[in-house]
Amino acid sequence: MAVAGGIDTRPALGSRSTYSIGALGGFEGRAIQPGDRLPVGRAGDPAAEGRTVPENMRRNPTSPCELRVVTGLYWHRITEESGGQFFEDTWKVASEADRMGYRFQGGRPLQFVDRDPPFGAGSDPSNITDACYPYGSIQVPGGTEPIVLHRDAVSGGGYFMIGTVISADMDLIGQLQPHTETRFVEVGMETALAARRDRASMLDAVRQKLS
Structure with a gap:
């Protein structure tokens, strides 16, 4: 509204x-x-009354919704097979979804590479030495349920991040209802940057339509 x-x-x-x-x-x-x-x-300006955003400029989630992801610095912490399964599986938005983070359920648990916990990290395989959490980063506590960190999330902590949802797709997350089917799609940095430019151009076009 x-x-x-x-x-x-x-x-x-x-x-x-x-x-x-x-x-x-x-x-x-x-x-x-x-x-x-x-x-x-x-x-x-009253002259703008009655103007609308054309349908082709309205970006709505698909079914399943696809969220593009750039893998992160801790990708090596999971097995190659598990990484592939993360992108193959269809997830569903959990009821725990707000401006702090969106939790997803239904995919296969992650399998971690064996290692000795580094100094300062917890004993769970998903623990790391405290690090900064980028906006849109995906942490997976215990390796079971991914959480995409949103606007009001904490800025750092001790859970590993499998990757980051690209900034151009973060607005889509805010439109997802509980139980919405979702797929994570791996992309590279060039694709992420191009999507950010496209989003900026689209928003400029929307402003012009409504001005």
């Missing part, structure tokens, strides 16, 4: 979104409740 003029809450850190865990931003830093009255901002 879009509202002319937008929801006129006070920006926090440059955003009007709500970070409920930290009680920051949005409407009183919490989820919207029945009976709340939301302030509406001043609408723009």
Whole structure:
């Protein structure tokens, strides 16, 4: 749903979104409740009324939804066979899905390469010495259920990352409902960068259509 003029809450850190865990931003830093009255901002040019975004500019998830992934620095931690299965399997969005992360279920568990835990890492094969988590990175605690880290995720921790969903596909994740079938598709860096450029061009075209 879009509202002319937008929801006129006070920006926090440059955003009007709500970070409920930290009680920051949005409407009183919490989820919207029945009976709340939301302030509406001043609408723009009336001449833009009635304009719509053409269907060919509306990107909707396919069935199954395909999320493109660049493999990460810790890819070597799993066996070659297990890596192939990760991309072959069809996963489903779990009920635990929010701005912190989207959990996926239904695929085969990862098989890790035997190793001695490095200094500072936990004993589980999925543990690593603490590292930064990029936006869109996929951690797999215990090797069973991938979690794609979203906008409000922690910035680092001790779980290995199998890869990262490319930035051009992260908006799709926000449209996925629980139980949506999903496939992860391996791509290279050149494809990821080209997709980012295409997305930027598409958003510019949308702005022009609505201006």
